[in-house]
Amino acid sequence: MSARITCPVLSTRVTSAEDAASHIHHGDNVGFSGFTGAGYPKATPAALHDQIVAAHDRGDEFRIGLWTGASTAPDADGVLAEAHGVSSRLPYNSDPVMRRLINTGEVDYIDAHLSHSAQHMWFGFYGNLDVAVIEVTAVLPGGLLVPSGSVGNNKTWLDQADRVILEVNHWQPRELEGFHDIYYGTALPPMRQPIPLTDPMQRIGEPYLRVDPAKVVAVVETDRPDRNTPFAPSDATSAAIAEHVVDFLRHEVSAGRMPPGLLPLQSGVGNVANAVLAGLDGSEFTDLVAFTEVIQDGMLDLLDSGTLRAASATSFGLSEIGVRRFMDHIDAYKGRILLRSEEISNHPELVRRLGIIAMNGMLEADLYGNVNSTHVMGSAIMNGIGGSGDFARNAFLNFFLTPSTAKNGAISAIVPMVSHVDHTEHDVQVIVTEHGIADLRGSSPNDRAVKIIERCADPRFRPALQDYLDRARAERPEARHTPHLLDEALSWHQRYLDTGSM
Numbered sequence: 001m002s003a004r005i006t007c008p009v010l011s012t013r014v015t016s017a018e019d020a021a022s023h024i025h026h027g028d029n030v031g032f033s034g035f036t037g038a039g040y041p042k043a044t045p046a047a048l049h050d051q052i053v054a055a056h057d058r059g060d061e062f063r064i065g066l067w068t069g070a071s072t073a074p075d076a077d078g079v080l081a082e083a084h085g086v087s088s089r090l091p092y093n094s095d096p097v098m099r100r101l102i103n104t105g106e107v108d109y110i111d112a113h114l115s116h117s118a119q120h121m122w123f124g125f126y127g128n129l130d131v132a133v134i135e136v137t138a139v140l141p142g143g144l145l146v147p148s149g150s151v152g153n154n155k156t157w158l159d160q161a162d163r164v165i166l167e168v169n170h171w172q173p174r175e176l177e178g179f180h181d182i183y184y185g186t187a188l189p190p191m192r193q194p195i196p197l198t199d200p201m202q203r204i205g206e207p208y209l210r211v212d213p214a215k216v217v218a219v220v221e222t223d224r225p226d227r228n229t230p231f232a233p234s235d236a237t238s239a240a241i242a243e244h245v246v247d248f249l250r251h252e253v254s255a256g257r258m259p260p261g262l263l264p265l266q267s268g269v270g271n272v273a274n275a276v277l278a279g280l281d282g283s284e285f286t287d288l289v290a291f292t293e294v295i296q297d298g299m300l301d302l303l304d305s306g307t308l309r310a311a312s313a314t315s316f317g318l319s320e321i322g323v324r325r326f327m328d329h330i331d332a333y334k335g336r337i338l339l340r341s342e343e344i345s346n347h348p349e350l351v352r353r354l355g356i357i358a359m360n361g362m363l364e365a366d367l368y369g370n371v372n373s374t375h376v377m378g379s380a381i382m383n384g385i386g387g388s389g390d391f392a393r394n395a396f397l398n399f400f401l402t403p404s405t406a407k408n409g410a411i412s413a414i415v416p417m418v419s420h421v422d423h424t425e426h427d428v429q430v431i432v433t434e435h436g437i438a439d440l441r442g443s444s445p446n447d448r449a450v451k452i453i454e455r456c457a458d459p460r461f462r463p464a465l466q467d468y469l470d471r472a473r474a475e476r477p478e479a480r481h482t483p484h485l486l487d488e489a490l491s492w493h494q495r496y497l498d499t500g501s502m
Contacts, residue, residue, distance in 0.1 A: 002221060004168045005139045009213045017043035020133075020165045020218035021051050028130035029065035031157035034072035035315035035342065036269060036294050037227030039150030041133045041167045043220050045076045052085035063087040067126065069152020069314070069342055070114065070293075070386060071095065073227035081107070090126065091117040092384040103380045111374065111381065114293070115346035115390040118156040122188060132161035136209070137172040139219065145209040147180045147339065148172040149226055150315035154209055155182055155341045164216045170223040175330045180339045181205045197350055200264045200291040201310045201338055228320040234275040237403045240434035241272055242279030245359065245399060248430065248437055249285070252397070258355075264291040266351075266391045267299070268360040269317055272401050274298035276359055281307050291354055293345055293387050295337060297322040303336055310336045314345040346387045351394040358391035358398040362431075365456075366418045367449040367469060368482050369425035369440050371400050377493050378419030385422050393427045404433040404458040410501040414457040416468045417489035431456050445482040446473075461502075 005011045021044050024030055034040025048064075055062035063085050066077070070092040077095035080086050089098060090110035102109040112120060120126060134154050138146040147154065148169055158164060183205035187193065197204050234242070252258050262285060267273045277298030280288065290299060290311035297319050302308030304325075316339075318326060326333060344350065351358075362373045363382065372378075374385050392398045400423070402413045413433065425448065431438045436455035440448045453465045472483035492502040 002168070004137070004170060004174070004221070005219060007139050007141045007143065007213065010139050010143070010166070010216055010219055013216055014219045014221060017047035017220050018050070020044050020220050021047035023163055023165060023217045024048055024051070024064065024131050026055070026060070026062040027064070029067060029127055031067040031129050031132040031153065031161060032072060032076060033069065033134040033148070033150065033152060033154050033157070034076060035069035035150035035152035036071055036317040037073050037229055038316045038318075039135050039148040039152070039226065040068070040072035040076045041135050041165075042075060042169060042222045042224040043167060044133050044165055045079050049079040049083045049085065052080070052083040056084070065089075065127070067117075067121070067129070067153070067157070068092070069150060069154070071383070075227075092386050094383045099381065099383075109381060109384075111384045113346075113385060113389045114342050114387040115348060118153050118341070118343045119188075121153075121156055121160060129157065129161045131163045131165065132157035133165045133167065134158060134209075135167045135169050135172075135222075137169065137174060137176045139166060139168055140208070143211045143213045145211055146177045146207075147182070147209055148176065151180060151182065151339050151341050152314055153342060155184070156343070158209055158211045161215065164211055165218045165220065166211070166216060167220045167222050170221065171225050173327055173330055175334070178207050178334055179337060180207050182207070182209055182341060183344050184210075186343060195344070195347060195349055197344070198353065200289045200312045200354060203338070205340075226316070226323070228318060228323050230319045232271040234271060234278060237434045238272045238275035239279070241401050241403075241432050242275040244432050244437045245276050245401070246279045246283050248439070249357075258396075261285070261287040263355040263357050263396055264289050266290070266292040266356050266358045266395070267296070268388065269294050269296060270361055272361060272403075273359060276401070277302055281305055291345070291350070291356055293342070300325060303333065310338070312338045312340060312345065314340055314342045342387070346390040348390060348394040351391055355396035356391060356394070358388075358395035360388040360392060360398070360400060362400045362402050362413070364402075364413050364415050364418050365400065365428070365431050365452065366415055367452055367465065368445045369428040369431065369448050369452065370418045370421050371423040371428050371431075372418040372420045373400075373422045375420035377497060378490070389423060392423050397429060398427075399430045399432055400428060401432045404435055404456060405461075409458070409460070411496060412458060412461040412492065412502050414452055414461065414465060415492050415502075416465065417484060419490060419493045433457075435459070446480070
């Protein structure tokens, strides 16, 4: 019996990835573990790829619906997309091959708020979940599972799937036992009760996932690393954005709107987010706590320096260097890092109750503060809304962060009208670029427009934005609340598509 599989019943179901994949059939909906490249299955997707290719070579149809917690990796999403074996995908994707198939219409993409995905599955909106393929660190007696580097939607997939395939990954440190808090108290209306969490690091569940051993059709052992994504080092632009955010937080403390230790932090993924975390690490703020989705390298830095006391999340999202640091000092992080299901990490009730400070990226914002965080030029999906809506709509304070231009200055991140709306002006509080910060709270639409143009837009685009606003006001005297020139509102995007520059 493997040291990682001490359940007598499930130890008899250890098999190859190829045998495990044979339990997945054409037309099945399959739930993978995984969130931002951590904790996804490593062996079964490759075996399923081969099975799909062999079926296609015989002239047989073979496509599945693929559900996850969030993004996975090229050896999960990517290999199945390359085999043209996916019919639908939810709720978040970052794989470039899968993205191309979504944007060409081959794969139906359901871009859902992460806090909604488990509940919508319970209601049956996505159909039946036939198979769950879940990576774990260890299998204990009685069907208790030590989760791996992410939790995501694993609890729901294990509960709801007809058949379960477990991947026991020996690369995941066995010391992960105790890092997780899995809450089994959620219910559907009208039986729903308040979630009893009032502090970001409060434990309300148990350290294990559960599975009915009778549903487990295969157990596969692996020893493969997560997708460790290196983030670009902080540059002058991201450092300037970070400085604006830290200065704004100082102002909020001095105004008495939050305590000297701030309120719990949520940070999106990427180099701008890591730059903001680095800015906090170099500031006077101490004894901070995070209630977020992903533990990035920047949060390890804050934990190591003592600036961050503790962090609750649903997943790791570390670089190779960050992984080594975590594994080398794993005992020092126990009790300071807690991983939960994404239905808890992203739950609107908890975001509102705890008073989260949310910091997320965006693609573009318009003059009145509507934000597009998902679609390039209005039609092509980038990755998905992820958890940004969960946090922005319910946060005590939310920031949307972006460089003011893209494509070497050809694209302005501030436009007359966004080409796709993910976050309406009613949900957007603070917009930040390297040029400045626009506090939109308590502002009318016209006041918002002035702030966004003067403080956030790149200077090269400010005259054109101001000209648009002035003419919209003049030509629509009967509609000056949020004036637009409808024949020009999306002309900047069309000009980019036609000429390569806005």
